[in-house]
Amino acid sequence: MVAVSETPPAKPSLWSQALRAPEFSSLIILVIVLAAFAFGDSKFLSPLNVSNMIAFLPELGIIALGMTLLLTAGEFDLSVGAVFALAPVSVMLLAQNADFSLGAALLVGLAICVVIGAINGILVTKVGISSFLVTLSMLLIVRGAALYVTQGFPLKAWDRPGPLVTLLAGSFDWGPFRLYTSLWWFIVLTLLAIYILDYAKLGNWISAIGSNRSAAIARGVPADRVKIWLFILTSILAGLAGMISAFRISAASPVAGTGYELEVIAMVVVGGTALTGGRGTILGTLVGVLMLRAIRNGIVLIGVPGLAYNIFVGAIILAMLVLHAALQKNKARA
Amino acid sequence: MSAEVLRLENAQKSFGSVRALKRASFSLHEGEVVALLGDNGAGKSTLIKSISGVHPLDSGQIYVRGAPATIRSARDAIELGIETIHQDTSLAPDLSIARNLFLGREPVKLSFLGVFAPLDRAELRRAASALLRRVGIAKKLDADAPVRTLSGGERQSIAISRAMQFAAKLIILDEPTNNLGLEETHSVLRFIKEMREAGHCVLFITHNIHHVFAVADRIIVMRRGEVTAEFVVADADLLSVESAITGADVATLMREGKSH
Ligand SMILES: Nc1ncnc2c1ncn2[C@@H]1O[C@H](COP(=O)(O)OP(=O)(O)O)[C@@H](O)[C@H]1O
Ligand SMILES: [Mg+2]
Numbered sequence: 078m079v080a081v082s083e084t085p086p087a088k089p090s091l092w093s094q095a096l097r098a099p100e101f102s103s104l105i106i107l108v109i110v111l112a113a114f115a116f117g118d119s120k121f122l123s124p125l126n127v128s129n130m131i132a133f134l135p136e137l138g139i140i141a142l143g144m145t146l147l148l149t150a151g152e153f154d155l156s157v158g159a160v161f162a163l164a165p166v167s168v169m170l171l172a173q174n175a176d177f178s179l180g181a182a183l184l185v186g187l188a189i190c191v192v193i194g195a196i197n198g199i200l201v202t203k204v205g206i207s208s209f210l211v212t213l214s215m216l217l218i219v220r221g222a223a224l225y226v227t228q229g230f231p232l233k234a235w236d237r238p239g240p241l242v243t244l245l246a247g248s249f250d251w252g253p254f255r256l257y258t259s260l261w262w263f264i265v266l267t268l269l270a271i272y273i274l275d276y277a278k279l280g281n282w283i284s285a286i287g288s289n290r291s292a293a294i295a296r297g298v299p300a301d302r303v304k305i306w307l308f309i310l311t312s313i314l315a316g317l318a319g320m321i322s323a324f325r326i327s328a329a330s331p332v333a334g335t336g337y338e339l340e341v342i343a344m345v346v347v348g349g350t351a352l353t354g355g356r357g358t359i360l361g362t363l364v365g366v367l368m369l370r371a372i373r374n375g376i377v378l379i380g381v382p383g384l385a386y387n388i389f390v391g392a393i394i395l396a397m398l399v400l401h402a403a404l405q406k407n408k409a410r411a
Numbered sequence: 412m413s414a415e416v417l418r419l420e421n422a423q424k425s426f427g428s429v430r431a432l433k434r435a436s437f438s439l440h441e442g443e444v445v446a447l448l449g450d451n452g453a454g455k456s457t458l459i460k461s462i463s464g465v466h467p468l469d470s471g472q473i474y475v476r477g478a479p480a481t482i483r484s485a486r487d488a489i490e491l492g493i494e495t496i497h498q499d500t501s502l503a504p505d506l507s508i509a510r511n512l513f514l515g516r517e518p519v520k521l522s523f524l525g526v527f528a529p530l531d532r533a534e535l536r537r538a539a540s541a542l543l544r545r546v547g548i549a550k551k552l553d554a555d556a557p558v559r560t561l562s563g564g565e566r567q568s569i570a571i572s573r574a575m576q577f578a579a580k581l582i583i584l585d586e587p588t589n590n591l592g593l594e595e596t597h598s599v600l601r602f603i604k605e606m607r608e609a610g611h612c613v614l615f616i617t618h619n620i621h622h623v624f625a626v627a628d629r630i631i632v633m634r635r636g637e638v639t640a641e642f643v644v645a646d647a648d649l650l651s652v653e654s655a656i657t658g659a660d661v662a663t664l665m666r667e668g669k670s671h
Contacts, residue, residue, distance in 0.1 A: 272529075278517045279526040281506070285514050288503035295465060295501055296515030297486030355505035 100349045100361030102400055107368045110393075114375030121378050124253035130374050131256060132325070135263035137337060138366040139318040141344045142270040142359065143311030148350050149274065149357025150307055151287035152201060153342060155212040156193065157315035159219035161334030164190055164316030165323030166223050169232045179241050186316060193219060194312030198305030216338065223331040231330040235323070246324035259321045266314070271359045283307070287354025343390075344369050347397045368393075413441040415477060416581050416612045417462065417493070422471035424457055431457040432468075433636040439581060444603055444613045446623040446644075448656055449633035455616045456498055458633065459583045463495035464488040476580070489515070492580035496570045496587060498616075504559040509539035511558050512573050542576050564595025571602050575611075582606055584615040588622060600626050620649060632656055 114121040140157050147154055164186045171182040193215060200211045235242075247258040274280040285293040286300045294300050315334075323329040346352050347368060348361030372393055376386050418438040424431050431454045439445055449455050460466040462473065464485040473480045475491045482488050488495065495501070502511045510517075518535055519528035539554035551565075558566060567587055574582045584603070588596045603626050606613050617623060623630060624644060632640040632655040640655035 273527070276529045277524075277527050278519050278530055281510055281514065281517055281530060282526070285503040285506055285510075288505035291465075291497075292501045292503050293514065295463065295485050295495065295497055297484065297489050298515050351505075355503065 098349070098358070100358045100364055102404055103348050103361055103364040103368065103397065106397065106400070107364050107371070110368060110375070111371055114371060114379065117375070117379040121375055126374065126378070128255040130370055131254070131260060133374075134366060134370050135257070135259040136318045136322045137341055137344065137370070138263050138363070139259075139266055139321070140311070140315045140337065140341045141362050141366050142266055143307070143314035144341050145345050145348075145350050145357050145359055145362045146270065146274060146283060147304075147307045147311050148342075148345055148352065149287050149354060150283045150304055151290065151354025152208040152304060152308070153212070153352075154197060154208065154308060154311045154315075155338045156197065156215035156219050157311060157341060158334040158337035159216045159223065160190055160193055160312050160315040161319035161322070161337055162329075162331055163193075163219050163223040164319045165329040165333070166227055166232065166331055168320060169235060169323065169329045170226060172237075173232065173235075179237070179239060183241065183320070186320065187313060190312040190316035191309050194309030195305060197312070198308030201308070202301035202304050212338075220331075220335075227331040229331060231328055233328075235327040235329075242324050245321050257321075257325060259325065262317070262321065267359060267363060274357055274359055279303070284355055284357065287351075287357070289355075340369065343394050346401075347394055349401055368397075413443070415440055416475070418474040418477075419458075419462070420472045420474070422458065422461060422473075423469045424454075424461055424466060425469060430636055432461070432471075435471075435633065435636065435638050437631050437638050437641070439612050439614060441580075441612055442607055442610050443628045444607050444615070444626055445629045445631060446627035447614060447616045447631050447633065448618075448620070448623065448652070450656060453633040454636040455633055456585055457636075459495060459585055459614065459616065460497075462488065462581075463493060463497075463583060465495075465497075486515075489577075492577075493583065494574035494577065494579035494581070495583040496567075496574055496585065498585035498589070501570050501573075502558045502566055505557055507555045507557055508543070508552060508561075508569055509535050509554040511569060512539050512542060512554075512576065516577070538576075542572050562595075564591050564598065567591060567595065567599055568602070571599065575602075575606060575609075579611065581612045581614065584613070586616050586618070588617060588619065596622075620652065623652075624649070634658055 120126055140161070144154065144157065167189055168179075168182045168186040171177040171185055172179050177185070197208070197211055197215055200206050201208045244258060248255055249258075250256070274283065282293065282298045282300075282303055285296070285298060286303055290300055319329075319334060322333065342352075344365035345362050346365070348358060348363070348365030350357040350361060369390065372390055373386070376389050377383070381389060416439045418436075420436050422432050422435040435454065435458055447455050447458070457466060461468045462482065464482045464487050467483045473482055475493075480487075480491055482491065482493075503514065506514065513535060518531040518538065520531050521528050536554055543552055543554060552561070558569065561569065571582075571584070571587070574584075584599075587599050587603075591599065600622060603613050603615060607628075615627075627644050630640075630642040630644060630647060630652060631638055632642075632652070634656070639658075640652075642652055642655075
């Protein structure tokens with residue numbers, strides 16, 4: 078191709094680029110953490126424990142994908158944990174008490190997520206309220222709605238298997254491991270998110286909006302529309318994750334997902350995505366998801382008392398952030 | 412006189428009770444460099460933001476190449492061949508030079524996919540480095556480097572080369588030499604001259620009157636939201652231009668000048 082003669086000036090090698098990427102340092106730490114737990118307790122890598130970790134992984138992971146895109150565009154969403162509860166609660170209520178077919182109930186559940194995301198997005202972009210305040214209020218409203226419609230009690234167990242249930246939360250055995258279909262959802266959605274952020278035109282817009290919104294707008298990028306859709310996407314993914322989780326355990330609870338918003342944001346920033354927008358990495362998020370999951374699981378196995386356990390999680394997150402900040406400074410100096 | 416590129420008639424724009432533009436009118440022509448002067452708050456930035464679609468006008472009419480035009484968004488302006496380099500930086504610091512150069516106009520494959528279409532990365536790199544070479548900064552800069560790592564002057568050059576690349580009819584620069592070193596300032600002024608030679612019309616805002624006399628053909632002066640004076644640089648003297656900017660009358664200035 079003609080491009081050959083147009084080769085731009087010397088480019089740092091792939092390897093040195095990889096070394097400086099924020100997700101790389103996270104990956105190293107992940108390996109260290111995994112090795113430490115495996116060393117600390119041999120049960121950590123047992124098929125049962127690995128299966129357990131993989132079962133939980135997609136539920137927060139799917140939300141984290143949406144949150145990564147949203148953070149890259151410079152916003153975040155604190156209502157995801159509440160949506161994680163309200164979506165399956167609505168679906169199961171409609172199907173159990175209102176004679177909706179499961180398919181119709183799922184569609185209504187998704188529609189609720191779309192509406193919540195759209196309200197978040199419109200209030201943030203068109204009214205100009207910060208996403209912190211908007212989604213914090215939305216967290217209260219949505220959690221409140223979930224509690225109100227259920228009168229605070231978990232719903233009765235879901236006892237109607239079917240293709241849609243299998244699609245969301247079916248399981249199959251693979252050698253000694255028990256895997257859930259949610260893993261496929263997570264893999265496919267991760268690949269899609271990587272494609273959108275790193276390869277598609279939309280990803281360029283998302284990063285530009287988070288990096289310098291007015292510059293993006295001045296180039297004709299529809300910044301508000303992109304943000305509104307990202308809020309909607311994040312809400313849909315939170316609802317989907319909630320449904321996957323509820324059908325896996327065959328029960329929907331109005332308090333499910335409490336605190337998930339902060340856990341998910343922690344996963345995303347631990348992976349190297351900037352809280353201030355402009356720089357996002359899906360691979361980093363994947364590392365962050367694995368890391369927090371492994372830490373939560375491993376800490377219990379190696380016998381840290383349950384009540385002390387958030388101390389560790391918080392400390393490890395802080396350590397990661399310090400590391401990223403140090404690397405970032407180094408890079409700026411280089 | 413050469414063909415008219417843009418004409419503005421009775422432009423009005425208010426921000427709440429602040430009347431930033433009241434009845435501003437002027438026209439611009441092919442191949443000329445026009446300096447837009449005026450004190451802080453005169454409405455210069457608002458004027459160019461209305462032409463570039465950032466703040467659509469409340470009332471008034473814009474004509475592009477003689478035809479009435481509606482500019483409601485940045486995209487409208489870009490499609491009419493108007494490229495603007497705003498006072499507050501127009502680049503996204505986290506994006507690479509190449510991605511900034513093509514922001515909003517990315518080369519893609521499978522364009523039927525719309526915003527989901529994959530970027531044509533090879534074309535992006537090729538076009539970016541060709542462009543960087545054309546503006547004479549290819550040796551120093553890697554098209555993949557994030558803009559964050561560049562100096563103010565390099566950023567300004569990137570913004571200017573972006574304006575040049577789509578052969579815009581009209582290039583607008585809002586205080587392009589602000590915060591630049593001597594060398595960088597000269598390269599910006601050189602760019603402006605090159606653009607005129609290439610047939611573009613350039614409108615630039617500055618507070619440095621020496622830069623005006625160095626590169627501009629014509630001067631438009633704004634005061635309190637109105638165009639209050641125009642000069643042809645070849646016939647203008649510094650004193651009359653300054654008095655038009657401050658609103659003092661020339662006789663007073665002359666007297667003051669003599670008494671020193
Ligand atoms: N976005 C805005 N909101 C409110 N007032 C504004 C805005 N932009 C400009 N103004 C006001 O309009 C007037 C003209 O400003 P501007 O066009 O920036 O002047 P200049 O660029 O000539 O210094 C000023 O009084 C300024 O405070
Ligand atoms: Mg200004």
